[in-house]
Amino acid sequence: xxxxxxxxxxxxxxxxxxxxxxxxxxxxxxxxxxxxxxxxxxxxxxxxxxxxxxxxxxxxxxxxxxxxxxxxxxxxxxxxxxxxxxxxxxxxxxxxxxxxxxxxxxxxxxxxxxxxxxxxxxxxxxxxxxxxxxxxxxxxxxxxxxxxxxxxxxxxxxxxxxxxxxxxxxxxxxxxxxxxxxxxxxxxxxxxxxxxxxxxxxxxxxxxxxxxxxxxxxxxxxxxxxxxxxxxxxxxxxxxxxxxxxxxxxxxxxxxxxxxxxxxxxxxxxxxxxx
Amino acid sequence: xxxxxxxxxxxxxxxxxxxxxxxxxxxxxxxxxxxxxxxxxxxxxxxxxxxxxxxxxxxxxxxxxxxxxxxxxxxxxxxxxxxxxxxxxxxxxxxxxxxxxxxxxxxxxxxxxxxxxxxxxxxxxxxxxxxxxxxxxxxxxxxxxxxxxxxxxxxxxxxxxxxxxxxxxxxxxxxxxxxxxxxxxxxxxxxxxxxxxxxxxxxxxxxxxxxxxxxxxxxxxxxxxxxxxxxxxxxxxxxxxxxxxxxxxxxxxxxxxxxxxxxxxxxxxxxxxxxxxxxxxxxxxxxxxxxxxxxxxxxxxxxxxxxxxxxxxxxxxxxxxxxxxxxxxxxxxxxxxxxxxxxxxxxxxxxxxxxxxxxxxxxxxxxxxxxxxxxxxxxxxxxxxxxxxxxxxxxxxxxxxxxxxxxxxxxxxxxxxxxxxxxxxxxxxxxxxxxxxxxxxxxxxxxxxxxxxxxxxxxxxxxxxxxxxxxxxxxxxxxxxxxxxxxxxxxxxxxxxxxxxxxxxxxxxxxxxxxxxxxxxxxxxxxxxxxxxxxxxxxxxxxxxxxxxxxxxxxxxxxxxxxxxxxxxxxxxxxxxxxxxxxxxxxxxxxxxxxxxxxxxxxxxxxxxxxxxxxxxxxxxx
Numbered sequence: 081x082x083x084x085x086x087x088x089x090x091x092x093x094x095x096x097x098x099x100x101x102x103x104x105x106x107x108x109x110x111x112x113x114x115x116x117x118x119x120x121x122x123x124x125x126x127x128x129x130x131x132x133x134x135x136x137x138x139x140x141x142x143x144x145x146x147x148x149x150x151x152x153x154x155x156x157x158x159x160x161x162x163x164x165x166x167x168x169x170x171x172x173x174x175x176x177x178x179x180x181x182x183x184x185x186x187x188x189x190x191x192x193x194x195x196x197x198x199x200x201x202x203x204x205x206x207x208x209x210x211x212x213x214x215x216x217x218x219x220x221x222x223x224x225x226x227x228x229x230x231x232x233x234x235x236x237x238x239x240x241x242x243x244x245x246x247x248x249x250x251x252x253x254x255x256x257x258x259x260x261x262x263x264x265x266x267x268x269x270x271x272x273x274x275x276x277x278x279x280x281x282x283x284x285x286x287x288x289x290x291x292x293x294x295x296x297x298x299x300x301x302x303x304x305x306x307x308x309x310x311x312x313x314x315x316x317x318x319x320x321x322x323x324x325x326x327x328x329x330x331x332x333x334x335x336x337x338x339x340x341x342x343x344x345x346x347x348x349x350x351x352x353x354x355x
Numbered sequence: 356x357x358x359x360x361x362x363x364x365x366x367x368x369x370x371x372x373x374x375x376x377x378x379x380x381x382x383x384x385x386x387x388x389x390x391x392x393x394x395x396x397x398x399x400x401x402x403x404x405x406x407x408x409x410x411x412x413x414x415x416x417x418x419x420x421x422x423x424x425x426x427x428x429x430x431x432x433x434x435x436x437x438x439x440x441x442x443x444x445x446x447x448x449x450x451x452x453x454x455x456x457x458x459x460x461x462x463x464x465x466x467x468x469x470x471x472x473x474x475x476x477x478x479x480x481x482x483x484x485x486x487x488x489x490x491x492x493x494x495x496x497x498x499x500x501x502x503x504x505x506x507x508x509x510x511x512x513x514x515x516x517x518x519x520x521x522x523x524x525x526x527x528x529x530x531x532x533x534x535x536x537x538x539x540x541x542x543x544x545x546x547x548x549x550x551x552x553x554x555x556x557x558x559x560x561x562x563x564x565x566x567x568x569x570x571x572x573x574x575x576x577x578x579x580x581x582x583x584x585x586x587x588x589x590x591x592x593x594x595x596x597x598x599x600x601x602x603x604x605x606x607x608x609x610x611x612x613x614x615x616x617x618x619x620x621x622x623x624x625x626x627x628x629x630x631x632x633x634x635x636x637x638x639x640x641x642x643x644x645x646x647x648x649x650x651x652x653x654x655x656x657x658x659x660x661x662x663x664x665x666x667x668x669x670x671x672x673x674x675x676x677x678x679x680x681x682x683x684x685x686x687x688x689x690x691x692x693x694x695x696x697x698x699x700x701x702x703x704x705x706x707x708x709x710x711x712x713x714x715x716x717x718x719x720x721x722x723x724x725x726x727x728x729x730x731x732x733x734x735x736x737x738x739x740x741x742x743x744x745x746x747x748x749x750x751x752x753x754x755x756x757x758x759x760x761x762x763x764x765x766x767x768x769x770x771x772x773x774x775x776x777x778x779x780x781x782x783x784x785x786x787x788x789x790x791x792x793x794x795x796x797x798x799x800x801x802x803x804x805x806x807x808x809x810x811x812x813x814x815x816x817x818x819x820x821x822x823x824x825x826x827x828x829x830x831x832x833x834x835x836x837x838x839x840x841x842x843x844x845x846x847x848x849x850x851x852x853x854x855x856x857x858x859x860x861x862x863x864x865x866x867x868x869x870x871x872x873x874x875x876x877x878x879x880x881x882x883x884x885x886x887x888x889x890x891x892x893x894x895x896x897x898x899x900x901x902x903x904x905x906x907x908x909x910x911x912x913x914x915x916x917x918x919x920x921x922x923x924x925x926x927x928x929x930x931x932x933x934x935x936x937x938x939x940x941x942x943x944x945x946x947x948x949x950x951x952x953x954x955x956x957x958x959x960x961x962x963x964x965x966x967x968x969x970x971x972x973x974x975x976x977x
Contacts, residue, residue: 146683147838149878163877169685184877191874195843219867221850230836249678249836252661254846256836 094141105171109178122153122166122178133166133180134189136196136209136280137231142240144168145232149192154179163188194218196229203227205281227283230256234275234284244268244322247275247298260298270318271295271302288313307337314338359637361645362519365510372511381416381458384434384499388423388582390744391430395446399431402450416458419508422498422586423578425745426486429469434481434499441481442467472741472763486742489760491723491731494707495579495747498586503625506632509589515638517713521597522646525713527557530601534709537717538729543569543665543702544777544806545882546728546795549709552699556602556689559697563610564603566651567693567700568595570615570622571670573662574778575829577809579733580703582745584615584622587707588629592653594706596638597713599651602699611653612693614670617660627655662833666881667692667700669835680835681881702807704733724750728794732805738775738812739766748793755789758812769814773897777806779826779833780886782893783819802893804886818915819898820905824852826890834883841884844875848891856916860906869895914976917961921977924965926951928973935965935974 103118109129116125121144126133137148144167151166156177163184179185193210198220200206206229210216232249235258239245246268250259260266271293276286287294292301293316304313305320314337324334333341359365385391385400403418424432429443435457442453442464449467456462468477469484478484481499501508509515521530535550556564568591572580583591595611603609615623630653633639641650656674663669664679671693673679692698708730712720721729728750734757737743741763748757754774758764765771773783776793782803784791791797795805813822827849836842848871851864872888872895879885895902904910911919924935924944931949943959946952954965966974 146880149839149880152878164685165683165880168683187870188874188877191844191870192839192878195839195847198847199843219861219863220847229839230842232837251836253831253834253836254842256842 094143105174105176107171107174107176107178110180116171118172119170122155122164122169122171123151125171126153126166126178126180131180134209134213135167136229137233138167139233139237139278142233142236142278145236148196148229148231150189150196152185152188152192154182154185189213190215194220198222200227200229200281203229203281203283227281228258229281230258231280232258233278233280234258237274237278242270242272242274242322243326244270244272246270246300258297260300263299265299265301269295269298269300269302270322271300271316272319272322307340308335309340309344310337312337357636359644362523365515365519365644369510369513369516372507376511378437380437382436383416383418383453383458384421384424384436385418386422386424386430386432386434386499387420388425388427388430388498388585388745389578390423390427391432394430394444396431398447399433399445399450402447403454406450406454416454419500419502421501422503423582423745424499425490425492425495425582425747426484426742427744428742433467438479439481440479441469441484443469485763486744486746486761489752489756490747491749492747493711493731494583494590494704495586495733495745497590498582501587503586503588504628506589506629506636509587513714514589514710515593517710518593518596518638519644521600521713522644522649527601527604530597530713531557533717534601534712537712537720538727539705539708539712539720540728540795541702542704542708542732542807544804546805549701549705552689552701553598553601555687556697556699557606559690561607561697563608563696564599564606565693565696565698566595566599566602566609566611567670567674567698568611568613568615568703568706569665569667569670569700570613570619570626570703571658571665572616572619572703572807573665573833574807574809576737576811577735577778577807579735579745579808581616581619581622583703583707583733584619584626588622588626589633590707590710591703592626592629592633592638594709595653596633596643596651597709598699598701598706600649603651604649609651611651612656612674613653614656614658614664614674617657623655623657630655661835662829663835663881663883666883669881670700671698678835680837681883683880704808725792725794725797727796732793732808734808734810736762736810736812738810739769739814739817740764740812741766750794751792753790753792754784757793757810758789762812765812765814767814769816771812772815772817773813773819773822775803775811775813775822775826775890776809777804777886777889778809779829780804780883780889781806781809782889783813783822783897784893785897802889802896804889816913816915818911818913819894819901820852820855820911821913821915823891823894824849824856827852827887830883830887834887838878838880838884840875840878841880841887844871844879845884845887847871848875848888852891855902855905856911857918858905858909858916860909864906865895865899865902910977914963920961921956922954922959922961922963922965923975923977924952924954925973925975928971930971930973932970934970935968938964938968940964 104115105118106115109126112129114129133151135151137145146165146168152163153166154161154163193213194215197210198218201222202225235247238247247260250257273286276284284297292303294301302316305315305317306313320334357368387396400420431445433442433445456464463479468479470477531550531553539549540546570580599609643649658664661679664673666681667688669679669681688698724730731747731749733747736746746761771786773785775783798805831845834841872891875888904912909919914920929951936944941958941960943955944952966976
């Protein structure tokens with residue numbers, strides 16, 4: 081894959097929405113005291129405190145979806161404890177106690193990972209991920225040839241960041257799949273490859289042929305954009321169309337590949353006598 | 356249709372209706388509920404219509420085709436007013452006799468009366484039939500008296516009297532205080548205090564407030580919301596309008612929605628009719644009943660058949676036109692619901708309780724029920740019980756009373772085994788807990804839940820492993836598949852349950868089930884997943900022996916799981932009547948007349964037809 085630099089500027093971490101941003105709350109994460117702004121998610125608070133919580137369906141640039149359930153933690157308010165997902169739980173109470181690795185969490189997390197492992201036995205990424213938590217095999221019924229954990233990152237990135245909504249889910253329950261409308265090639269896919277980039281298991285494959293970019297999973301075959309100076313492909317034609325609307329850049333800038341742009345810029349600099 | 360510009364006009368209109376109604380004039384109320392319709396109520400109604408229109412009866416008689424009366428087991432039901440005599444299992448051919456004897460001559464037709472199966476006594480009065488006698492029908496009682504399509508009927512019996520009181524005598528805060536004081540808890544399952552929900556929604560900042568009725572009743576065997584909407588839609592609508600006033604008036608505009616199942620066409624039709632009539636009467640629209648600035652409209656939305664859309668966040672997604680999938684509710688829907696605006700969602704039955712509380716006061720309402728649960732609750736009592744139907748009972752009544760006094764006990768000679776409450780994600784309660792007082796907290800304590808009020812009674816012929824398998828299968832089909840524990844967990848639990856039922860259980864399966872069930876309960880995203888393991892965990896808790904019999908002895912004590920059952924014929928008991936032999940679809944039974952028969956186990960497919968057929972208990976199931 082080449083020529084992705086511009087698109088991925090979009091992947092800057094999302095700013096958290098704060099209801100009352102000035103409110104500072106004192107919380108306890110695994111016996112560590114921390115002061116955080118109201119509305120911070122547990123995941124961010126923990127990571128800031130140097131505590132690692134595993135995630136699969138979380139991406140800092142996207143609104144947390146909270147479906148893989150790997151990032152669960154136990155919270156305690158008063159006498160009540162409950163299990164919540166850390167990626168989308170906004171802390172709003174002063175004195176909240178959080179346990180990221182309690183016995184209950186260890187057991188639940190292990191089971192959730194085992195369930196994912198049984199689903200994606202063919203995925204090397206998931207097998208390695210599970211091994212980190214001491215699960216190397218499972219007694220549960222294994223599904224063959226399935227690498228997608230249905231984290232929804234591809235669907236969400238396509239809708240929320242790229243703004244194309246080319247992909248979505250089909251069916252429900254155990255039959256749920258990521259898919260494209262009517263399982264047919266669709267116009268909305270611009271072949272930007274954002275879905276490939278965010279996929280945690282690498283199950284979406286992108287192939288750049290001389291003439292077109294192919295994303296087999298979405299049945300997309302999109303003409304490649306050719307650099308006006310060197311003739312090499314970079315990105316896709318549709319991607320350029322969408323980018324033009326998102327970011328008003330000079331025409332010449334979008335017609336040439338990053339390498340040629342760099343070269344040209346360097347030449348201009350040299351002509352002008354450097355910085 | 357009168358357009359009421361102020362409450363005085365409404366009161367005047369009610370008086371006029373009441374004056375025009377002669378309480379001594381006989382009228383016939385035919386139950387048009389789901390159960391009775393299935394048993395032929397439509398034909399009975401047609402017969403009455405024809406008979407009344409053509410023959411010159413001496414006595415003038417009216418006929419009402421009402422909503423569900425509740426006693427579905429004995430339908431079609433016909434009640435003769437003003438005597439309130441109940442006729443059960445009425446057929447079209449009985450109609451002339453009823454008109455001639457009961458109406459014209461005020462006689463009672465013995466053969467159509469309800470016969471108590473224990474005392475063998477015939478009972479004429481509806482209120483004295485044991486099924487009704489032990490109930491407290493506050494919300495549901497009006498169903499039998501009114502035509503659900505007529506707003507006049509509802510106004511005549513005192514409907515829409517709470518609304519003017521609320522609009523002109525109480526401030527929204529006072530309404531909320533009254534509902535909070537009455538301790539009305541959500542009837543849809545969660546049991547969240549309605550007053551608190553209204554208050555939170557009222558105080559939540561937003562440009563508009565959405566007030567929604569949840570009528571997406573999807574539990575197998577439950578139909579209380581359906582029967583309320585089909586029998587008394589105006590009571591629900593009145594509760595909704597009061598709710599809108601309490602939540603939004605003086606703060607922001609309000610918009611009402613009802614999310615009702617597409618599979619309830621009659622409920623949809625009647626509710627649309629109720630909304631139209633209310634609009635024509637000035638009870639919906641702008642400046643309702645002349646109250647300055649109180650504008651409210653209701654939109655009807657039909658669900659597409661997903662069980663999960665009964666969950667509040669999924670319902671709101673669906674209302675927005677998105678796929679009905681729940682989202683995390685760490686920020687509640689009362690703060691951010693539809694289009695991120697404060698949204699107040701209550702169940703049909705919750706709204707129907709509101710006018711009663713306003714009319715009679717919170718203290719009256721609090722006088723019924725238990726410490727934590729006040730008022731009454733409608734249950735749909737189904738399963739292996741004599742009197743199936745809808746029952747409304749005060750909170751705190753014992754399960755035993757519901758099963759034996761109202762339900763009339765278990766069908767046939769079999770014994771009570773368990774009762775499953777709260778729909779598919781409820782739990783199974785064993786016989787030892789029959790004296791449990793039914794309310795939100797007690798049911799939760801034993802691992803079940805109130806749910807929307809389904810009650811399924813099971814007898815000794817029910818296999819509890821099979822029951823768990825049935826409900827989990829239902830939930831597997833209805834899971835949206837968004838989160839891992841629900842989608843993958845339920846599937847894996849079912850894999851294990853299936854192999855237990857097939858006699859292929861592995862070492863440690865029971866422990867694995869408990870582990871997995873607990874994780875699904877802890878980690879699922881929404882209430883569907885969070886409660887999905889209840890049927891599994893409660894059956895393991897209370898019927899562990901049965902699981903062990905399946906796993907270790909490879910036996911199904913109830914004789915349900917085919918793979919674990921063998922059929923045989925006892926030579927001593929077999930009379931050689933050849934009944935089973937004729938019925939066997941596999942020709943697996945051989946034998947001659949008056950000589951003991953035999954089953955060829957190679958051919959037998961374990962369908963159990965011989966077992967059901969044999970009158971001499973000679974066919975044995977092991």
